[in-house]
Amino acid sequence: GAVVSQHPSRVICKSGTSVKIECRSLDFQATTMFWYRQFPKQSLMLMATSNEGSKATYEQGVEKDKFLINHASLTLSTLTVTSAHPEDSSFYICSARGSSGGVTDTQYFGPGTRLTVL
Amino acid sequence: AQKITQTQPGMFVQEKEAVTLDCTYDTSDQSYGLFWYKQPSSGEMIFLIYQGSYDEQNATEGRYSLNFQKARKSANLVISASQLGDSAMYFCAMRAPNSGGYQKVTFGTGTKLQVIP
Numbered sequence: 001g002a003v004v005s006q007h008p009s010r011v012i013c014k015s016g017t018s019v020k021i022e023c024r025s026l027d028f029q030a031t032t033m034f035w036y037r038q039f040p041k042q043s044l045m046l047m048a049t050s051n052e053g054s055k056a057t058y059e060q061g062v063e064k065d066k067f068l069i070n071h072a073s074l075t076l077s078t079l080t081v082t083s084a085h086p087e088d089s090s091f092y093i094c095s096a097r098g099s100s101g102g103v104t105d106t107q108y109f110g111p112g113t114r115l116t117v118l
Numbered sequence: 119a120q121k122i123t124q125t126q127p128g129m130f131v132q133e134k135e136a137v138t139l140d141c142t143y144d145t146s147d148q149s150y151g152l153f154w155y156k157q158p159s160s161g162e163m164i165f166l167i168y169q170g171s172y173d174e175q176n177a178t179e180g181r182y183s184l185n186f187q188k189a190r191k192s193a194n195l196v197i198s199a200s201q202l203g204d205s206a207m208y209f210c211a212m213r214a215p216n217s218g219g220y221q222k223v224t225f226g227t228g229t230k231l232q233v234i235p
Contacts, residue, residue: 034223043209043227044163091161095223107153107213107223109163 003027004096006110013084014118020080021113023094029074030096034107035067038091050077084117091115120145122212124226131200132234138185139195139229141210147171150214152193154184157207157228166208169193200233207231 003026013019023033032051036044048064050056050071058064066088068080077096081088093112121144131137143152154166169177169184177184185194193212197204210226 038161043225046223046225049222093161093163095163106151106165106168108165109155111160111162114161 004030004094004108004110006092006094006113008113009111010114010116012116012118015085016083018080018082019084019115020078021092021094021115023077023079023096023110025075025096025098025108028096028098030077030098031074032097033071033077034095034097035069035077035079036093036095038093038112040091044093047079081115084115086117089115089117120212120214120222120224122210122224122226124210124229126229127227128230128232130232130234131197133202134199136196136198137200137231139197139208139210139231141193141195141226143191143193143210143212145212145214147214150212152184152186153211153213153223154182154193154195155209155211156204157209159206163209167195197231202233202235205231205233 005024007022034049035047038044046059047062048056048058048069050069052071052074056069071077091112094110095107097107123142150171152169156164167177167179167182167184169186176186181198183196207228207230209228211223213223
């Protein structure tokens with residue numbers, strides 16, 4: 001089946017540093033990638049939607065200068081949390097939209113990245 | 119505005135029994151897709167089942183089936199023969215165009231399912 005990978009799975013960083021999270025679709029081409037944030041015991045919150053080769057569309061309330069998204073190819077999207085602060089600590093999940101294994105046009109999620117900012 | 123409602127924050131089911139997780143949705147669009155995902159304690163999201171708004175038959179995937187009632191705008195997930203490994207959070211989601219014209223996925227708040235031996 002379709003696989004979406006995220007790297008790293010866990011990251012601990014100091015306040016003020018930047019962290020880059022990679023999201024890759026491993027066996028299909030993702031026309032669209034989504035980045036979500038999840039707080040403990042809560043639902044996923046969509047941060048932004050990105051199409052390959054174009055600028056990401058951010059949801060209301062999400063700072064585009066703080067959460068930089070690059071979708072350079074049909075299989076890779078990156079989320080960079082710039083000048084991270086403790087309140088940015090969260091679980092970040094990417095999702096890739098594509099077709100794989102006979103299932104057309106659905107979304108597959110990465111395993112998530114746990115970010116802890118000290 | 120798109121909205122997904124899951125009214126059951128937590129559910130218990132006996133092992134080997136069937137369980138229904140409720141999901142209702144609201145959208146003004148005629149073309150949309152409905153998804154169910156499972157999130158175990160590890161955090162990853164696992165795709166379970168998909169139903170398109172124009173699909174006439176209810177979707178089924180192994181022990182999972184989606185009870186799609188379009189007029190009532192409900193998309194309940196039925197898990198048959200529950201197993202201990204089914205204990206997890208379950209999210210209902212809908213994908214539909216938003217006012218900006220691009221596809222947006224909206225998630226419900228989730229239902230925590232616990233399977234009792």
